[in-house]
Amino acid sequence: MTDSLPYIVAKYNYWLYVILMMIGLYAMIAKNNLIKKLVGMNIFQTAIILFYVSIGYKTDATIPIIQNAHGGHDAHAAVIHAADYINPLPHVLMLTAIVVSVATFGVAMALAVRIYQRYQTLEEDELRMRISEE
Template sequence: MLEFIISKYNFWLYVILMMIGLYAMLAKRNLVKKLIGMNIFQTAIILFYVSIGVKKGSVHVPIIVDSHGHGAQLIHAADYLNPLPHVLMLTAIVVSIATTGVALAVLILIYRRYQTLNEDEIIHIRQARQKAGV
């Protein structure tokens, strides 16, 4: 059992990182803290996918030698890293920066309206305003 945990240590640490992000999204009251938690959660998932493509004893990216002329050699896929998860995760990183930007814009609008970023206070002010009929 202990050997099983140690041999796959990176996956366990990714899960711990993911749970840190989930805790921040659920339990923290400040909206910026929730956004930081979302960023941590996203990077933990991206980390997991990139680590799938790593193979033991292979550190090269696939580069074809002599691909245009004669003497092209056969490429063994087992000798190289798997580049497919890298390319997919590039898209995920760019999408994550877009969601962060939109979320920060919404946060600034919320702050202008309620003068606070605390979730409890925002709900309180909203209820008070609804009762007053504003």
């Protein structure tokens, strides 16, 4: 235990995301209600987003916006060190992923509304019963 503690502390971000991701996965597998499954899917997506953003982090670095870029041509000549700015690539990927996840969540909600309109329930076992009755 004493050996593994510094190992966990150095990588605690991954532990948090794995736990969050597994909460989402469990909800998607075990919950009976379709809306709860969707909430689980959203938790899962959030874990992935956090995971990506944390990959881009560097100690002692600032946000990926070049400083003093407005200061005329002298400032442009200054050398930019990659170690001073955190990695912009995961931010870009997750920026679009967040909006796309909202849009796909909207489609999932629309499907849930249609299912409710037709079968008057969102519980999976009742749904299965009503589909087999038809």
